[in-house]
Amino acid sequence: MYKKPCGVFDESYEQDSALVRTGYRWSMLVLLLAILFVAIPLLAGNYVLDVLNNIAITLIAALGLQIVIGFTGQISLGHAAFMAVGAYTSAMLSTHLGLSFWIAMPLAALTAGLLGIVIAMPALRIRGFYVAVTTLAAHYVIMWVILHGGDLTKGISGLTAGEITIGSFVFDTELKFYFLVMSLAALAVFFTSNVMRTKIGRAMIAVRDNDLAAGFMGINVFRTKVVSFFLSSLYAGVAGSLLAHYQGIITVDQFTLMDSIWILAMLVVGGATITGVIMGVVFFKLLSQVVLFGGPLVGSMFPSFGGSAVSAGMQILFGVVVILFLIFEPRGLSHRWQITLSTFRLWPFPH
């Protein structure tokens, strides 16, 4: 049960349904934004900024996947493919047609979204596991098309994407890009929170928890699923487009099935809430940094293991983390966080 801090009373429905409910939390939010947009840009070096940019892009993609998996309860394994659609559409529009990022990105998002609908239509006539298999097939179809796209997609050699500019201002450094992606990620979190407390979000959760009862309540189950696939692919498209323009060049092997599964793993670790997405993405991305630096370190401490064995062992770490979460906290970090908060709010009274 959700527990408010002691002494906080709501006097209107608006207060009761507000996202940020107390003065303390407002100050924490302002502090967080200050850290994100003032302290980090001032202090962080290019490497840290690069990691954070990747976190922000993954966060946008993961929010999209959360809509389909966490909220609507449909397993999709095609998320990386939808990111690829967004990335390639955006890159093609900017390279072949010379369109600016600000036009290419929305078009890329829309293309990914519409493709999401096309794939959702047959996938959602069936249930559960079969949806996963259908999106899996979609992944390979999309990848095949991109790989055999000839001059349009440049096949395996990779496609360039133009720089992002506003007037004469060019987003060409990690720092400049950081402001762009972090703002977009923050907006994505905010807007997604909005959707989830309206009838659209409730309909999705209703479909996840009990699609039978949802139908009886006047919720068009099929349309809800299609809308959630559309929104999900839209996010993937935005993330893909950002990735393309951030890196300047994209190749097919940046969007593998494993990437879809890693995002899924982030959601498992985070839990089925929006806070969960943030926690899961940050947790995984930081863990991969640990692996990146820890791997060689372990290798130098125990040379007899050999470098490849160490890097393989570190990959196993990811799997172990997911398994441990499934066993000990299947509802993810965000649930654990809620429990911790509630405990502190009730302390020292047992109930």
Next chain:
Amino acid sequence: MGQEKEVAVKVRNVSLAFGGVRALTDVSFDVRKGEILAIIGPNGAGKTSMLNCINGFYRPVSGSITYKDQELVGKNTYDIARLSVARVFQGIQTYGGMTTLENLMTGMHLKLNYGVLAAYFYFWSKAKKEEMEKRRKIEEIIDFLEIKHIRKSYVGELAYGLRKRVDFGRALAMEPDLLLLDEPMAGMNLEEKEDMTRFILDVHEEKKTTMVLVEHDMGVVMDIADHIVVLDFGKKIADGTPEEISRDPLVIAAYLGEEEKVR
């Protein structure tokens, strides 16, 4: 049937079959406006199947069900919900991952008219205004059902009796003209049953909602129903007031076995 009220739901010759099993055979009856009609019968008689036909979840092989001058047979469940037909389910069919409040707000789904884009721009669109208007009505239902204390609890964590109450509240949030109750009191203790009966009667008194009730507790049925339809093996065997039904030899035979066999 004494007073001739306007007919709300007209069920005519409805037959339903699953493969070779005939769940309903030629069932016809009228639900009059504002009455509580109880459908009773032994296990497997087709009571829930009948409700599912009205809801559009099952499609009868023949027959017709008319409500508000519309044929319900062949319509989707969510289209029938648009005609203000609400359902309280047998067992637990609430949304466990949502709070009580959100469960009830889901019942309001059809009364909220904003779209996806408005939902994204919550603060700057009609979404917030509409939500807050409906919140008022939801809070009235929460007060009425005495579930204030669990408003923000996740329904999946609640006890059975409370979940049933949330289910009932969710149906009320649809502001129904026709309320289908499928064993709302199954598995409850006496006190919970009394509470639920009181809620049903209060709603009936206040809103004049037409209700179709499936219930096994004969005490409750005889007390609150205006009109009873008895099903046995998918066939209607009796139709009348509680007094008529309790004296009907066919009903007694269905429930207690036939006299010849007893002898």
